[in-house]
Amino acid sequence: MVAFLLPLLPMLAVLERLPVDLSMTKNGVPSKTIIAPAKQQQTVTLNWLASYNDSNYWNLPNGGVTFEKQLLISVEEKGTKSVLRLSNPVFLGSGGSGAVFSFRVDQPNQFVHINNQVAIKVSWKASRSTVENECNILRTLESNNVPHVERCLAQVPYDEGRIMIALRPVVMDRTSSLAKLSSTAQENAIRQVVETTIGMLLANVITVDLQPLVSDTGDVLFIDFTEAKQLSSPPSASDLNGLVGFCNEILALIPVECRDKATILFQQALQDMEKRGFTLEDEIYTIVDGIFLGGS
Known part of the structure; x- marks a missing residue:
């Protein structure tokens, strides 16, 4: 089972590959396809580069999704802008916020290598703001150097009322x-x-319905930040309630027999945080201390 699907399995849609509806084309090209002259392709955020005969269409409960044979998309990571050429879309699953596909990278950049994969999430019309928020939150985490979370490389329109974001890694x-x-x-x-938790708290970000993907060597990647939010300063009562839920979800990830070890690691992380000159607001620290350190 593809681990990327784990958070999506409960709502996995039945995939149906449909034939081309030529009535929706103009001169054999779908009406929503954007084909730019070659000399303009480096400045266009998103280009569909293939004919309709090479396209892929998925009929999903909350809206159809079409991708052409290749996708050229402008991305930004660590302040560096570049263009990725993607191909071979593969449907991974769908959920409440949108449908997710993997793409092979044919034209790499300094962060994404050839034949690596990038995920493209296409929102539903009703979930556009949720997917936009996910990308914005991920960029906030990146700018604060929060480790072990996925990165949002791009956020571009898909069609009327919908948006798509590019994510890595898959x-x-x-x-x-x-x-x-x-x-x-x-x-x-x-x-x-622990590193991700402290990093998120320093970035004033919390989330619910945590989705960790863990390798057999213990490498962790947190994905799906559609429910994430930034805490206000000072935190509101709603923020503090959300923080309690976030911390309890983090604690629930750790096996009971490992909680003592986790307490030590949280103590060390908080001490290191203070040595580096970072602090949490008093109300936030009190909750963190009570849940992870037992109110020490």
Whole structure:
């Protein structure tokens, strides 16, 4: 099972590959296809580059999705802008916020190598703002150097009322549980969970319905930030309630027999945070201390 699908399985749509409806084309090209002259392609954010005969169409419950043979998309990572050429779209699954596809990278940049994969999430019309928020939150986490979370490379219109975002990395064959890992892998995974938690708190970001993908060596990647939000300063009562839920979800990821080790790692992380000159607001620290350190 593809690990990327884990958060999407409960709402996985039945995939139906449909034939081309030529009535929706003009001169053999779909009406919504954008074909730019070659000399303009470097300045166009999004180009569909193939004829309709080479397109792929998925009929999904909340809206159809069409991709052509190749996709040229402008992306930005760590302040560097570049263009990725993507191909071979593969449907991974769909959920409440949109449908997710993997693409092979044919034209790489300094962060994404040839034959790597990039995920494209296409929103539904009703979830456009949710997917926009996900990308904005991921960029906030990136700008604050929060580790072990996916990155949003681009946010561009898809069609009227919908948007799509480009995400990386796409990971396969991972679990959502730390319980069955070896002791060495568990310790590595717990350390990474702690690092991500402290990083998110310093960035004033929390989320619910956590989606960790964990390798057999304990490498963790958190995905699906559609429910994430930034805390206000000072935090509101709603923020603090959300923080309690976030911290309890983090704690629930850690096997009971590993909680003492996790407490030590949280203590070390908070001490290191203070040595580097970073602090949490008093109300936030009190909740973090109570849940992760037992109110020490």
